[in-house]
Amino acid sequence: MSFANIHGIKISYRVYGNGFPVVLIHGYGAKKEIWKPQVAEISKKFKVVIFDLRGTGESDRPNIPYTMKMMAEDVNELIESLNIRKAHIIGRSFGGMIAQNFALLYPEKIDKLVLIATNYGRKDTEWVEIPKKGRLAEIKTLEHDPLKAFKQKSKWLFHIKFRREMEAHPAKRFYEVFSMEDLIRESTISPSRPQDIINQAEAMKTHYTFDKLGEIKQKTLLIAASHDRQTPVSVMIEMNNKIPNSKLKIINEAGHFMTLSRASEVNKMILDFLEN
Secondary structure (H helix, E strand, O other): OEEEEEOOEEEEEEEEOOOOEEEEEOOOOOOHHHHHHHHHHHOOOOEEEEEOOOOOOOOOOOOOOOOHHHHHHHHHHHHHHOOOOOEEEEEEOHHHHHHHHHHHHOHHHEEEEEEEOOOOEOOOOHHHHHHHHHHHHHHHHHHHOHHHHHHHHHHHHOOHHHHHHHHHOOOOOEOOOEOHHHHHHHHOOOOOOHHHHHHHHHHHHOOEOHHHHHHOOOEEEEEEEOOOOOOOHHHHHHHHHHOOOEEEEEEOOOOOOHHHHOHHHHHHHHHHHHHO
């Protein structure tokens, strides 16, 4: 485990593999470990950097409202501390929002961009309340019943086929990387606190990129899931239409967390895009 000192706070990160750098940005209230299936494959060809956003995992958790600019600046300071001048940037969900803001603030730092199950935000901030309330309820349940918390969250994150398979075989290791038991255990280690979830939600309120998506000139891969209950395919189609040099891939019979449930397909899409 390594730490970078950024704006007076410690950001926890890990580096795997060698080659051109790829930086992975995780989602809302998640942690760097959520990228394990991607790290396993992508680090065979690239130098992969995963890290905990401020307010998550082993990074510091300053109790102030965060902004998207702040989150993007954290990414920039982290890669500068690692002497990375340019990288491929991959963001999922909330991480995809940060990646968009990073691309707009630091276009010269990105070679290729991958946006997974993400959106461009809205001018009003009401949309943030639904994920915020969901995560706060999950934290409360997690304190006394991690299994129940996981099953409740799963309804939002996975396609029903994958959910049933996990629940029928909780110890089964998918892609030789994780099992349902592993995911539940991981959720109890350094979990988000209510204040962390609230502070990250403030950052989401400052996210609205729709009018600026045309300024993202990098080659961009958008990956959507057919049954994503949090980011509908229609939103990513709109993004594909707005980002000039982008292409959209849709994974069928998959939910918001297809980076886990359909890891081999997602990894192949990413590697094909980055290598070609």
